[in-house]
Amino acid sequence: MSTAVLTRTVHAEWLRLRTVRASWWFLAAGVVSMLGIATIAGLEERAESGGPAASAWLAAVITTMPGQFAFYGLVLLAVTADYSSGGIIPTLQWTPRRMVLFVARTLVPVVVATAAAVLLALAATTLVWAMVPEFTMPWGEADVLGTVALVVGSGCLLSVGLGFLFRSTAGGLVTVFLVMLVLPLILPQFGYDWMLDIAQVLPGYGAAYLLFGEDMGITTTWAVTVLAAWGVGALALGAARLVTQDADN
Amino acid sequence: MDHTSSGISVRGLTKRYGEVLAVDHLTFDVEPGKVTGFLGPNGAGKSTTMRMMLGLDKPTEGSVLVNGRRFAEVEEPLRHVGALLDATSAHPGRTGRNHLRVAARTNGIPLDRVEEVIDQVGLGAAAKRRIKGYSLGMRQRLGIAAALLGDPEVLLFDEPVNGLDLDGVRWIRDLLRGLAAEGRTVLVSSHLMSEMQQTADRLVIIGRGRLIADASVDEVLLGLGRRHVRVRVPDPDLLAQALGARGVTTHRVGADELQVDGCPAESVGEAAHRLGLPVHHLAEVDQSLEHAYLELTASAVQYHGHTPEGALT
Numbered sequence: 001m002s003t004a005v006l007t008r009t010v011h012a013e014w015l016r017l018r019t020v021r022a023s024w025w026f027l028a029a030g031v032v033s034m035l036g037i038a039t040i041a042g043l044e045e046r047a048e049s050g051g052p053a054a055s056a057w058l059a060a061v062i063t064t065m066p067g068q069f070a071f072y073g074l075v076l077l078a079v080t081a082d083y084s085s086g087g088i089i090p091t092l093q094w095t096p097r098r099m100v101l102f103v104a105r106t107l108v109p110v111v112v113a114t115a116a117a118v119l120l121a122l123a124a125t126t127l128v129w130a131m132v133p134e135f136t137m138p139w140g141e142a143d144v145l146g147t148v149a150l151v152v153g154s155g156c157l158l159s160v161g162l163g164f165l166f167r168s169t170a171g172g173l174v175t176v177f178l179v180m181l182v183l184p185l186i187l188p189q190f191g192y193d194w195m196l197d198i199a200q201v202l203p204g205y206g207a208a209y210l211l212f213g214e215d216m217g218i219t220t221t222w223a224v225t226v227l228a229a230w231g232v233g234a235l236a237l238g239a240a241r242l243v244t245q246d247a248d249n
Numbered sequence: 250m251d252h253t254s255s256g257i258s259v260r261g262l263t264k265r266y267g268e269v270l271a272v273d274h275l276t277f278d279v280e281p282g283k284v285t286g287f288l289g290p291n292g293a294g295k296s297t298t299m300r301m302m303l304g305l306d307k308p309t310e311g312s313v314l315v316n317g318r319r320f321a322e323v324e325e326p327l328r329h330v331g332a333l334l335d336a337t338s339a340h341p342g343r344t345g346r347n348h349l350r351v352a353a354r355t356n357g358i359p360l361d362r363v364e365e366v367i368d369q370v371g372l373g374a375a376a377k378r379r380i381k382g383y384s385l386g387m388r389q390r391l392g393i394a395a396a397l398l399g400d401p402e403v404l405l406f407d408e409p410v411n412g413l414d415l416d417g418v419r420w421i422r423d424l425l426r427g428l429a430a431e432g433r434t435v436l437v438s439s440h441l442m443s444e445m446q447q448t449a450d451r452l453v454i455i456g457r458g459r460l461i462a463d464a465s466v467d468e469v470l471l472g473l474g475r476r477h478v479r480v481r482v483p484d485p486d487l488l489a490q491a492l493g494a495r496g497v498t499t500h501r502v503g504a505d506e507l508q509v510d511g512c513p514a515e516s517v518g519e520a521a522h523r524l525g526l527p528v529h530h531l532a533e534v535d536q537s538l539e540h541a542y543l544e545l546t547a548s549a550v551q552y553h554g555h556t557p558e559g560a561l562t
Contacts, residue, residue, distance in 0.1 A: 087340045090352065
């Protein structure tokens with residue numbers, strides 16, 4: 001793969017991403033949900049003044065849990081919009097080397113969305129720390145931002161892979177919500193072991209474990225492996241469809 | 250593998266979608282310096298063939314080389330091949346200028362060139378508007394601008410005059426002729442036969458995915474007997490008998506007039522002269538390409554319309 005061609009394609013993908021309003025709407029949704037939740041949490045904690053001291057970094061994980069889905073929508077649409085608009089036809093005329101397009105179209109939105117999530121998690125933490133005098137913000141706990149990057153980055157890889165695989169915004173979004181939120185939340189509630197076993201191999205279960213670190217019957221290694229496997233697996237299937245099949249059939 | 254080093258070379262190209270054979274072992278060349286018209290009824294396989302030329306669809310069999318290479322191997326494709334396949338295929342939320350800037354970025358083309366092609370296609374006033382507000386004609390112009398962006402040697406246009414007004418049609422006609430005159434390879438599909446008659450040098454006609462004709466416009470008209478001669482003499486039966494003896498087909502079209510198929514006017518005049526017949530009228534009559542095309546593709550039309558009885562009365 002020529003570095004020059006890849007570099008040019010990456011530049012083009014960045015221009016493509018930032019020149020549609022939908023990208024900015026999803027980013028705005030991420031800002032509103034993460035900073036909005038941080039503000040509400042900060043107001044509640046401040047109302048209970050005199051409470052126990054706590055780490056403001058908790059705001060990073062609490063706001064990432066709902067906020068992550070705005071970034072999955074952003075990266076998914078970066079892939080599927082070309083299929084719904086027919087834009088994939090000129091795109092593949094301009095970049096006929098499909099693996100080059102695949103790498104650039106994965107790299108740009110995933111890096112942008114993950115960086116935005118990390119920055120917003122930091123902003124949410126700072127906001128809560130500034131609003132609640134009892135809260136501290138020790139830099140020794142800043143590694144939580146790495147966890148946010150891992151969770152959101154993996155979820156974005158999964159979303160991009162599903163976008164290339166399904167070529168449909170609706171199909172991709174439904175699947176992302178099912179495996180990242182709905183099924184990991186609901187399956188353990190039934191009380192059957194086999195349902196819990198299924199939940200534990202879903203990426204949303206691993207994401208929740210990494211963010212909150214509660215006793216959920218799995219280890220950090222297991223959670224990271226599950227997240228990575230889903231991300232890499234979806235990407236591999238998506239790449240296979242892009243490379244081996246007709247442009248938009 | 251190197252069928253020809255310049256132009257487009259199609260060899261045994263076949264595309265099957267399940268049970269449907271969309272393109273059936275097509276073989277033809279598109280030469281530089283000419284406008285080649287690509288004709289065929291709806292569903293003939295024109296767009297599928299063009300998509301395979303650009304690597305968008307994968308052939309079931311056969312190959313297409315553009316300037317001696319597979320399109321997917323070209324590093325800066327816009328500098329070699331420009332194409333307009335479907336004018337509506339663009340993100341509606343992006344402005345025309347940004348659409349072209351993305352194209353330029355992918356191929357390392359300076360952004361100044363974007364402004365040049367915007368002016369060339371007459372979209373200057375609309376360049377900063379979102380594509381969803383464009384008419385079909387404006388989208389065609391935008392697609393043509395993208396095709397011209399890299400100043401390529403090979404150009405493919407699928408129905409480029411769709412949605413264009415009369416000025417636009419004239420503009421695209423002059424553009425295609427000008428591009429071919431510069432030595433570029435120009436392949437253009439159209440369902441407007443009159444347009445092809447005025448624009449194309451050569452025709453590739455397909456039906457049901459198969460090649461029907463690959464010839465110059467004149468060869469299509471003459472070779473099929475569509476160019477005929479009308480002659481008026483005092484004794485048309487005598488002339489018809491003499492021509493018939495040479496295997497020439499004639500039809501009586503008036504009291505003293507014959508239609509002679511597949512024979513030039515000079516030969517008809519000489520035959521009359523040898524018989525001592527005074528010639529009162531002698532003329533070659535060109536039938537339209539449309540007529541020739543309809544006869545050629547009559548058995549290859551996949552989708553027929555039906556006129557309800559009495560609708561035309």
